[in-house]
Amino acid sequence: MDISLHNLQSQALPPSTHLRIMTFDANNDLLWNGLVSASPQGSVFLRSDWLDMLRSTDKCGLDFLRIGYFDAKQRLVGGWVLPYRRLGGLRYAAVGFEFFYAGPLLLPELSCPTMHYSKERHTVLSGLAQMMRQETDLAVAETHPSLQDVRDFLYQNWTISPEYTHIWDMLEPDAILARMNREKRREIKRGMEAYQFAHEELHMQNFEEFIVIYQKTMRKFGWYPSSNWRDSLYQRLEWMCSQDGCRLYTARTPSGAMAAAVLVLLSREDQTVYLWRMAHDSDLRDSRVVPALYWWSSFAISQHEPNLRYVNFGGSPLPSLGQFKDYLGAQPIQHFRLIHRRPSVRLGLWRGVDQARDLGRKILAQYPWLDRIRIKGGGI
Structure with a gap:
């Protein structure tokens, strides 16, 4: 079930000195990789070198939008990076991250939902949610299972869909x-x-x-x-x-x-x-x-x-696949899909083109001799 609070007023964006788009350069990469290593939501796939690898091996204009939240001491305490493509002047951050989770990252003290850092955590997540919404026309991201409190995305008019993975603790x-x-x-x-x-x-x-x-x-x-x-x-x-x-x-x-x-x-x-x-x-x-x-x-x-220590089986697009993982003794763990859509005619047209492209790929797969005919703009 998707959950959204479209009738709520969005919270004000924190001062711009706290939020910034982090371009890919040596200094920003060093700061970003430090956050990835420290954050419970961090994985190796979100490191700058892995993102650079994905971009350089993509043939369809893949790029990354990376946002950082800096505290009063200019420490990078939170961040979010999403892959995107541009079409018709719009930015679509719903192309799917190649490696599981691409949700927000927080330092450990902000990740635990305790009263001691409640205000700071909500401020950082609200800022990231609002800036990502402002910078994209369509965005879809799956959060790491360690991020269980996503209320701030509801308050920023994101739609939240519960998802499940399965995990072995070896x-x-x-x-x-x-x-x-x-x-x-x-x-x-x-x-x-x-x-x-x-x-x-x-x-x-x-x-x-x-x-x-x-x-x-x-x-x-x-x-x-x-x-x-x-x-x-x-x-x-x-x-x-x-x-x-x-x-x-x-x-x-x-x-x-x-x-x-x-x-x-x-x-x-x-x-x-x-x-x-x-x-x-x-x-x-x-x-x-x-x-x-x-x-x-x-x-x-x-x-x-x-x-x-952990083995992550990933999602289960079919009920039978989820049951198979249950039978293997893997624990079902909930995480979330975050969805933002900016209503526009062009967005509707893009989604129609994307569906037509998927249909074209299926036809090419069923008739290999047609594979010489490439669909212009086809994704990886």
Whole structure:
């Protein structure tokens, strides 16, 4: 259920000396990365170098709007960055962040909803909410699960939609197994006996194997990528793997065929392993391989790096997928989607164009020989 308070008057924007757009330069990047490292909402994906990587590997004009809130001592105590594209003079910050959460960041003392910093926290969040609303025509962002108090966005006329992710706490693997559905425990045990699991260094051959089964996996969710997406993904993977921010874990049959694979993202800032992209060869019709691969890769990472404590499964676009994660003993955790739309005719036209572009991608995916015909302005 979406929640909004459109009949409320927005709070006044804090003095402009506190809020500023942080351009991408060495000084601002240093300040920003410090906030990302300190904030409970921070993840490695929000670091300046990761944002630069996304921008440089995008072929459709992706950029980032980065806002900082500075206190009276000019400390950066809060911030927010969103990806956006421009079309017809409008700024659309609803293109989707590639890596999970891109919500507001707060220093630790402002993140905990206690009375001691209540005024400061509300002032910072209100300022960020209002400035992002003023600077964009359409904005959509998912908050980090650690940010549970989003009242200030309601007061600034944002729409709030509850979302859920699922998380394993690998500090207590026995507790996970105890919560897990009995059949899933059996599938993991038998899957680990039937397949060969490994962390594989990324190269073009296993990337091609991954892409083939990944595209088949995602079609059941109505997702059809453009050709640009595939090329950009490989560039991004090369960079992320070189930073040890991404790894490829595979499950192969005894003959060496890739039965399943998962690309995981490693964010040491929030102690989390993100199960980013899962590919499963549905032709095998084997329910054991995915649970076994999730468990094997998560356990292997936690044994090597105990500080990577949490495994985040991401959202569940289908009820059956959420139930699958429930059966795996993962805890459902609520977070929020923040939505701002500035009413305008041009915004309606843009949304129509975007829907037509998605339809075009589906047609191209169903008829590969048409892939030579590129849709102008198609997203990644």
